Amino acid sequence: MAAARASTRPPRVGDSPSVRRALIGVVLVVGALFILAPLVVIFVQAFSQGFGVFAATLAHPDTRHAILLTVLTAALAVPVNTAFGIAAAWAITKFDFRGKRFLLVVIEVPFSVSPIVAGVAYLFVYGLQGLFGPALEAADVKILFALPGIVLASMFVTAPFVARELIPLMQAQGRDLEEAATSLGASGWRTFWSVTLPNIRWALLYGVVLCNARVMGEFGAVSVVSGNIRGQTNTLPLHIELLYHDYQTVGAFAAASVLTVLAVFTIVAKALLERQGAGRARRPSLAGPAAKPAGGKA
Amino acid sequence: MTRRRVLPGLRLALGVTLLYAAIIIVLPLGALVFKAASLGPEDYWRIVSSGRALASYRVTVLSALAATAFNLVFGMALAWVLVRYRFPGKRFVDALVDLPFALPTAVAGIALTTLFAPNGWFGEPLAAIGVTVAYTPLGIMVAMAFTSLPFIVRTVQPVLEDLDPALEEAAQTLGGSDASIFVRVILPLLAPALLAGVSLSFARSLGEFGAIIFIAGNQPFETEITALLAFIRLEEYDYQAAAAIASVLLITAFLMLAVTNLLQARALRYTARG
Numbered sequence: 001m002a003a004a005r006a007s008t009r010p011p012r013v014g015d016s017p018s019v020r021r022a023l024i025g026v027v028l029v030v031g032a033l034f035i036l037a038p039l040v041v042i043f044v045q046a047f048s049q050g051f052g053v054f055a056a057t058l059a060h061p062d063t064r065h066a067i068l069l070t071v072l073t074a075a076l077a078v079p080v081n082t083a084f085g086i087a088a089a090w091a092i093t094k095f096d097f098r099g100k101r102f103l104l105v106v107i108e109v110p111f112s113v114s115p116i117v118a119g120v121a122y123l124f125v126y127g128l129q130g131l132f133g134p135a136l137e138a139a140d141v142k143i144l145f146a147l148p149g150i151v152l153a154s155m156f157v158t159a160p161f162v163a164r165e166l167i168p169l170m171q172a173q174g175r176d177l178e179e180a181a182t183s184l185g186a187s188g189w190r191t192f193w194s195v196t197l198p199n200i201r202w203a204l205l206y207g208v209v210l211c212n213a214r215v216m217g218e219f220g221a222v223s224v225v226s227g228n229i230r231g232q233t234n235t236l237p238l239h240i241e242l243l244y245h246d247y248q249t250v251g252a253f254a255a256a257s258v259l260t261v262l263a264v265f266t267i268v269a270k271a272l273l274e275r276q277g278a279g280r281a282r283r284p285s286l287a288g289p290a291a292k293p294a295g296g297k298a
Numbered sequence: 299m300t301r302r303r304v305l306p307g308l309r310l311a312l313g314v315t316l317l318y319a320a321i322i323i324v325l326p327l328g329a330l331v332f333k334a335a336s337l338g339p340e341d342y343w344r345i346v347s348s349g350r351a352l353a354s355y356r357v358t359v360l361s362a363l364a365a366t367a368f369n370l371v372f373g374m375a376l377a378w379v380l381v382r383y384r385f386p387g388k389r390f391v392d393a394l395v396d397l398p399f400a401l402p403t404a405v406a407g408i409a410l411t412t413l414f415a416p417n418g419w420f421g422e423p424l425a426a427i428g429v430t431v432a433y434t435p436l437g438i439m440v441a442m443a444f445t446s447l448p449f450i451v452r453t454v455q456p457v458l459e460d461l462d463p464a465l466e467e468a469a470q471t472l473g474g475s476d477a478s479i480f481v482r483v484i485l486p487l488l489a490p491a492l493l494a495g496v497s498l499s500f501a502r503s504l505g506e507f508g509a510i511i512f513i514a515g516n517q518p519f520e521t522e523i524t525a526l527l528a529f530i531r532l533e534e535y536d537y538q539a540a541a542a543i544a545s546v547l548l549i550t551a552f553l554m555l556a557v558t559n560l561l562q563a564r565a566l567r568y569t570a571r572g
Contacts, residue, residue: 121326219507238404
């Protein structure tokens with residue numbers, strides 16, 4: 001129908017062939033230089049001395065340890081933030097209570113705060129010069145410059161990722177279905193598993209994918225709290241920095257290519273999930289804009 | 299009318315939410331504010347208004363403004379082309395717009411530095427015409443523009459998609475040229491979304507760290523951003539100065555959060571009406 005209408009209506013603004021070609025041309029050239037070239041240069045550099053050197057760098061114990069630490073951090077931070085996101089969305093969308101708007105702002109705060117500020121803030125909680133530092137030292141509990149600190153800082157940075165996908169969607173879906181289920185005698189858990197979860201699964205997965213990408217790629221906050229101990233507290237992004245500053249360019253880019261593949265997978269998953277309707281309910285925020293709304297819907 | 303509460307789970311869900319938000323979000327930021335406040339007004343002011351700190355604010359804000367201006371033009375053009383035209387590879391370009399968000403900032407940092415270094419793909423031809431990007435404020439701008447590019451594209455895209463063709467047609471029958479219709483009809487309709495995108499893009503640029511430190515050169519007074527100065531004070535074990543400078547970033551972030559929320563709400567109102 002749209003096509004039939006298109007043939008009868010007059011050309012819209014900017015439809016003249018010269019304007020059209022010029023704009024598409026400029027955008028493609030600038031896009032290729034500005035977005036595609038950085039992507040390409042990563043792989044060109046990573047393989048610049050052949051596949052053997054590339055493979056050898058990835059097989060190096062320090063790199064393998066960095067990959068392992070990054071995966072471990074994500075395996076801890078992502079499920080916890082997923083649980084938090086579900087709990088926050090359930091509380092905020094299914095009930096009325098005072099201070100709800102304030103709580104929404106608090107949950108969004110990590111998006112606006114520079115990762116460096118997050119790292120510094122954690123130092124003043126768990127560091128020696130921080131609130132709990134001396135007590136932790138006395139009890140011989142290591143949080144900073146160790147795995148717990150890295151996980152905590154990652155949790156801060158990505159705390160809102162799942163919640164902000166679920167809240168607008170569950171708000172739009174209302175409470176009627178859940179109320180019907182409980183009035184028919186279903187327990188709270190049963191209601192969540194059988195009624196709510198099927199309705200939010202794509203948005204949930206969308207949030208988890210974006211949360212995971214950010215945890216694995218986080219640099220600023222982690223670099224403050226990790227202590228950068230090679231082979232011990234270096235996550236993959238920190239390891240990339242270390243190799244790069246050691247003039248091991250090929251190594252740095254080989255490690256970077258691993259994260260780049262993750263980024264490409266994330267984009268593809270994001271596009272696929274958006275086709276299922278995920279990401280549409282939310283508005284853009286500092287962690288990333290919303291997906292395009294369903295075509296033509298006002 | 300008050301609804302009777304029939305759904306279970308408020309206590310558990312709200313309890314978990316409040317506890318987690320308190321431990322993970324509020325406690326560390328509170329500790330930072332506490333540390334900065336413990337300095338006393340004189341010391342605090344001396345640190346945050348020192349020459350080096352002021353220079354870092356100037357570099358950060360000016361670079362963020364320039365990056366946002368670039369993204370305003372390029373992001374708008376990108377959104378326009380993606381919404382209005384059909385061309386081969388359009389879906390690929392659309393997906394590629396998300397790359398700066400998905401790519402870890404450290405990876406973006408070393409990739410951009412390699413491209414713009416004096417012997418890089420872009421750096422060499424640019425050097426021939428006398429432009430140095432890497433290790434100058436221009437490099438900071440490039441890194442900021444890259445990491446915040448998607449904001450303006452993605453805030454403008456849905457509004458442009460929903461734009462009512464009747465408005466343009468009316469302007470066309472009244473004899474307006476394409477350029478004047480764009481400036482006087484389309485642009486005003488896009489303005490709220492553009493403004494919201496601009497504020498998000500600017501806020502993100504102010505807080506960016508990972509992508510910048512590789513390309514910036516990090517010379518005090520010249521190419522040192524505020525986030526890096528806080529980091530350097532930490533490495534010098536000057537925790538109070540780190541707290542003070544980080545608190546400036548935190549206050550700026552809160553101000554930007556208020557501004558973006560305001561602009562967001564306005565943009566949404568316009569979209570709903572359109």
